[in-house]
Amino acid sequence: xxxSSHTVAGMVGRWQEGPGPAHRRLSDxxxxxVLDGRLCLGAALPGxxxxxxxxxxxxxxxxxxxxxxxxxxxxxxxxxxxxxxRLPGGPRPERRAGARAQTLDLSLAAPQAPVEILHAAxxxxxxxxxxxxxxxxxxxxxxxxxxxxxxxxxxxxxxPTPPGHIMIxxxxxxxxxxxARTMLSPxxxxxxxxxxxxxxxxxxxxxxxxxxxxxxTPSGWDGAQLxxxxxxxxxxxxxxxxxxxxxxxxxxxxRRRLGLACPTVVDETMADLVLDGAAQEPFAVHMPTAISIGxxxxxxxxxxxxxxxxxxxxxxxxxxxxxxxxxxxxxxVEQLATAVLLNEDRTRRPEALxxxxxxxxxxxxxxxxxxxxxxxxxxxxxxxxxxxxxxxVASRLAAIAPDHGVxxxxxxxxxxxxxxxxxxxxPYALPPDRLALAVRRLARAExxxxxxxxxxxxxxxxx
Ligand SMILES: Cc1ncc(COP(=O)(O)O)c(C=O)c1O
Numbered sequence: 357x358x359x360s361s362h363t364v365a366g367m368v369g370r371w372q373e374g375p376g377p378a379h380r381r382l383s384d385x386x387x388x389x390v391l392d393g394r395l396c397l398g399a400a401l402p403g404x405x406x407x408x409x410x411x412x413x414x415x416x417x418x419x420x421x422x423x424x425x426x427x428x429x430x431x432x433x434x435x436x437x438x439x440x441x442r443l444p445g446g447p448r449p450e451r452r453a454g455a456r457a458q459t460l461d462l463s464l465a466a467p468q469a470p471v472e473i474l475h476a477a478x479x480x481x482x483x484x485x486x487x488x489x490x491x492x493x494x495x496x497x498x499x500x501x502x503x504x505x506x507x508x509x510x511x512x513x514x515x516p517t518p519p520g521h522i523m524i525x526x527x528x529x530x531x532x533x534x535x536a537r538t539m540l541s542p543x544x545x546x547x548x549x550x551x552x553x554x555x556x557x558x559x560x561x562x563x564x565x566x567x568x569x570x571x572x573t574p575s576g577w578d579g580a581q582l583x584x585x586x587x588x589x590x591x592x593x594x595x596x597x598x599x600x601x602x603x604x605x606x607x608x609x610x611r612r613r614l615g616l617a618c619p620t621v622v623d624e625t626m627a628d629l630v631l632d633g634a635a636q637e638p639f640a641v642h643m644p645t646a647i648s649i650g651x652x653x654x655x656x657x658x659x660x661x662x663x664x665x666x667x668x669x670x671x672x673x674x675x676x677x678x679x680x681x682x683x684x685x686x687x688x689v690e691q692l693a694t695a696v697l698l699n700e701d702r703t704r705r706p707e708a709l710x711x712x713x714x715x716x717x718x719x720x721x722x723x724x725x726x727x728x729x730x731x732x733x734x735x736x737x738x739x740x741x742x743x744x745x746x747x748x749v750a751s752r753l754a755a756i757a758p759d760h761g762v763x764x765x766x767x768x769x770x771x772x773x774x775x776x777x778x779x780x781x782x783p784y785a786l787p788p789d790r791l792a793l794a795v796r797r798l799a800r801a802e803x804x805x806x807x808x809x810x811x812x813x814x815x816x817x818x819x
Contacts, residue, residue, distance in 0.1 A: 358438065359395070361402035361410035367394055368411070369774015373748045375808065378413060379420035384810065385774075386421060388751045390430050390441050392769060400438035401431070459758055460794040463765045464819045465600070465739045465783035467712075469657040473702055474693070481692035488692075494685045496676045498524025498664070505695040506650070506664050509703070514637040523672045524686050528625045528651035528663040529555050532593070535621055535647065535665065536563045538678045539591055547585045547592035547616075549577070551742070551770035551779070553600045553623065554818055556593055565591075567772055572602060574733055579610050586616035596639050598626040601770050601781035602742040603735020611642040621647045625663070626738040628655040628703040631713045633736055635704075640666065647671065652694055654739060655703035658819060662686065662694040712739060718788030722795035727802065732782070740783045745802075748777035752805055753798075759809075760801040762794045765818055 368385040372378065389395040401407070404422060408415040422439055425431040429444025488499070497503065503519040510517040525531040532555075540546065542564035548556065550569030560567060568585045570578065577594075586592050597605035622639040627650070640646040651663035665675065679685075697703070716734065719741065723732050731744040745753075754766035767776030784791060 357396070357398065358400045359402065361406040364395075364402060364407055365410040366773045369768065370748060370777060371411070371774070372413075373777070374752065376810075379417045379424065380810070382411070382413075382417060383421035383424040384752060384755070386425060387428070387430050388755065388766070388768075390425075390443070395441050397441055397443065399441045401441065403438065458761055460762045460786065460790055460797065462782055462786075462794050462798070463763045463817070464785065465654070465781075466658045466785055466819050467654060467656070467708070467739070468785070469659065470702070470705070470708065473697070473705075474657060477693040477696040477700075477702075478689065480696045481689050484692050485689060488688050493688055495688075496523075496679050496685050497672070498522070498686055499688060499691045499695070501695040502662070502664075502691040502698075505698040506666070509698050510638060510666060512701070513635070515641050517666060520669050521666055521672070523665045523667070523675060524691060525649075525663045525665060526661045526683065526686050527653055527658075528623060528649050529559070530683075531649040531651075531663045531665045532556055532621070532623065533559050533562075533682075534675050534679060535649070536560055536565070536591075537681070538671075538675045539619065540565050541590075544590035545588060547582065547589045547594075547618070549594055549599065550772070551601055551767070551776055552593070553595060554765075554769045556623070557772065560593070569772055569775075572599060572604065574602075576604055577606055577610060579614055582614065583616060586618045586620075589618045592616050592618055592620045593623065594620065594639075595623045595626075597624070597636055598629055598735060598738025600626060600738065601740050601765075601779075602733075603738040603740055605636060605736055606639075608636065608642070611636075611639060614643065616643075619647060620645070621649060623649050625649070625651045626654050629709065629712060629737045629739055630704070631709060631716060631735070631737045652697065652703060653819075656694075656697055660690055660694055662690055712784065715784040715786065715788055715791060716741070719782060719784040719791045719795065722792040723782075726795050726799040739785055740781050743780045743782050745778050745780070749802065749805060750777050750780050752810065753780065753801060756805055756809055757798060757801040760797045760804065762797040762801065764798065769818065 367389055371381050371385045374381055404415050404418045408418045426433055431439045432442050433439045502524050503522040506522045507517040507519040536559050540563045544565045545568050546560045546565045547568045549572045568589055570581045570585050640648050648666040652660050720734055723730055729746050732741050735741050750766035754764050757764050765781045767779030768774055770776055
């Protein structure tokens with residue numbers, strides 16, 4: 357696949373900023389795009405002259421950056437052909453023996469498993485399982501038990517829901533991918549929060565949709581801009597609470613006023629992680645046409661791989677028609693166990709929320725102590741905070757941080773066009789002492805960066 361010079365220029369964003377020679381900044385940016393999957397394997401990059409013109413730089417800068425990437429195994433070149441993206445083979449020299457085990461992972465926003473509660477739920481699920489042996493086990497809408505349990509879960513939150521409006525999926529990401537495939541055609545426009553959840557960006561780009569980013573700033577969502585963007589769009593995807601990555605919650609007044617002209621998918625994966633104040637009602641209370649997606653991945657455990665879509669049966673029927681192209685249903689035991697957990701109201705466990713609150717506060721305190729120049733507003737829920745550095749260091753910091761024993765997710769992964777180079781998403785999913793240690797390591801990585809060090813690490817997987 358050929359990639360145009362303008363596309364690459366958009367992806368590298370503000371690469372001119374930062375210390376070091378221009379060719380190194382450019383090759384670092386391109387390498388991170390390859391490692392992130394934003395420049396996919398086999399993609400043919402534009403010629404040096406074209407890219408130099410699109411970037412407003414010299415051909416020598418682009419040529420030197422390309423040569424560096426070739427030397428490090430990220431590009432191949434053949435005479436008279438475009439440079440093609442590849443990945444270096446063989447072992448990575450930077451992974452010292454034992455380093456992986458000691459590295460603290462600040463890239464994943466995933467809760468610890470509530471072991472005893474899960475054991476009990478699976479024991480109960482196994483007792484119920486024989487009931488299902490009479491049937492084939494392929495159920496594209498999900499088991500009746502879980503659809504009813506999810507419907508009751510909405511009902512307890514103030515949104516009466518018939519089980520026929522629920523479809524069970526293998527997590528919220530699967531729900532979103534199914535909706536994107538069902539509802540979008542190539543070149544359709546999709547409104548997204550900016551920043552937003554990276555796998556949502558990937559999902560929409562995979563169906564060749566065009567993204568209309570609407571900024572979510574420290575003061576929140578801009579209702580007028582959302583409405584304006586939605587007036588020309590085919591779909592809007594919002595994370596009203598708790599927003600990933602900022603942890604913000606859309607105010608009730610805005611939910612009431614926000615009548616978007618296009619179908620609106622709201623991702624409420626983090627909605628049960630209420631740390632301060634009262635919980636919001638589900639978004640569809642205010643916008644009855646909203647298509648809601650949910651999951652137990654953050655409120656109970658990601659390994660359950662259970663999520664759902666709440667929508668009108670006519671849309672669910674279309675989704676069910678599209679589903680067999682990728683999967684034929686969700687495992688029955690996991691569904692039965694999740695039904696037990698939802699019926700026992702285990703998604704808002706006071707002790708788990710109390711622990712999360714302590715972790716959030718510990719992370720805030722560690723940042724204030726070791727990275728006082730970093731702005732990190734305290735989120736009222738969810739499990740991540742959105743830190744802003746004074747300089748555009750995020751990608752380089754993410755590349756060097758594993759050398760100092762910590763992995764992080766750089767801001768540009770949460771946006772398009774190279775935005776958010778001053779931001780890093782920091783989850784507070786680790787115990788307080790681990791979080792404090794991780795922040796001390798991050799501060800050391802930042803100091804090394806200031807001294808001119810560079811890193812070569814692959815971005816960690818995200819959740
Ligand atoms: C906003 C958002 N949506 C969806 C997902 C994916 O959830 P699941 O694990 O249920 O697929 C995540 C996971 O981090 C998320 O943060």
